[in-house]
Amino acid sequence: EDKVVQSPLSLVVHEGDTVTLNCSYEVTNFRSLLWYKQEKKAPTFLFMLTSSGIEKKSGRLSSILDKKELFSILNITATQTGDSAVYLCAVHTGNQFYFGTGTSLTVIP
Amino acid sequence: DAGITQSPRHKVTETGTPVTLRCHQTENHRYMYWYRQDPGHGLRLIHYSYGVKDTDKGEVSDGYSVSRSKTEDFLLTLESATSSQTSVYFCAIRPTGGNEQFFGPGTRLTVL
Numbered sequence: 001e002d003k004v005v006q007s008p009l010s011l012v013v014h015e016g017d018t019v020t021l022n023c024s025y026e027v028t029n030f031r032s033l034l035w036y037k038q039e040k041k042a043p044t045f046l047f048m049l050t051s052s053g054i055e056k057k058s059g060r061l062s063s064i065l066d067k068k069e070l071f072s073i074l075n076i077t078a079t080q081t082g083d084s085a086v087y088l089c090a091v092h093t094g095n096q097f098y099f100g101t102g103t104s105l106t107v108i109p
Numbered sequence: 110d111a112g113i114t115q116s117p118r119h120k121v122t123e124t125g126t127p128v129t130l131r132c133h134q135t136e137n138h139r140y141m142y143w144y145r146q147d148p149g150h151g152l153r154l155i156h157y158s159y160g161v162k163d164t165d166k167g168e169v170s171d172g173y174s175v176s177r178s179k180t181e182d183f184l185l186t187l188e189s190a191t192s193s194q195t196s197v198y199f200c201a202i203r204p205t206g207g208n209e210q211f212f213g214p215g216t217r218l219t220v221l
Contacts, residue, residue, distance in 0.1 A: 032208035042199060042212040043152075050208065088152065092208050095159065096167065097142070097201075101151035 002027040006100035023089030024071040036088040113213035132200030140203035141183040145196040
């Protein structure tokens with residue numbers, strides 16, 4: 001059975017902290033891994049990773065995929081209150097996408 | 110903006126009534142998906158489509174049917190709504206040849 005597991009379930013940090021969100025997966029036909037940010041509305045696309053060791057960066061956010069150990073991490077540096085959201089990890093296996101239950105991040109001023 | 114709209118955006122209905130949700134896209138993408146999102150469960154796939162009249166079941170398809178008679182529209186029908194189908198429903202598309210997925214704004218459905 002294909003599955004995606006995210007940890008931690010929730011996280012509370014202070015502005016300026018650095019956070020690391022984890023996503024592990026077990027799927028039969030890996031095509032890509034995606035990260036989304038969800039703020040009380042539809043998920044918005046952040047990154048897509050397809051190859052190991054490739055770090056994607058967008059401002060203060062970065063992500064790495066390890067296809068050997070079957071996990072990905074999402075790093076957020078110098079967190080801001082606007083980073084407060086649920087972060088979703090998903091794996092594309094061909095026809096379907098499998099989602100983790102998300103990590104809820106709260107950034108306190 | 111992936112050009113995805115959903116209608117209605119909010120709906121309250123009663124148990125036993127039929128409900129149809131519509132997803133409309135403007136960019137002729139081949140793949141379209143319907144998910145439901147519930148606390149503690151994340152996003153779960155209901156049905157997906159890989160072309161006109163080509164659909165398949167997802168993880169939580171019981172109680173739902175879909176139709177895709179045109180590339181741009183993907184309809185989700187609850188034949189007889191139950192309270193367990195109270196949820197937020199998201200439509201998504203995957204660009205042809207791509208490996209990413211983009212979401213519509215969602216429909217909040219309440220079944221009383």
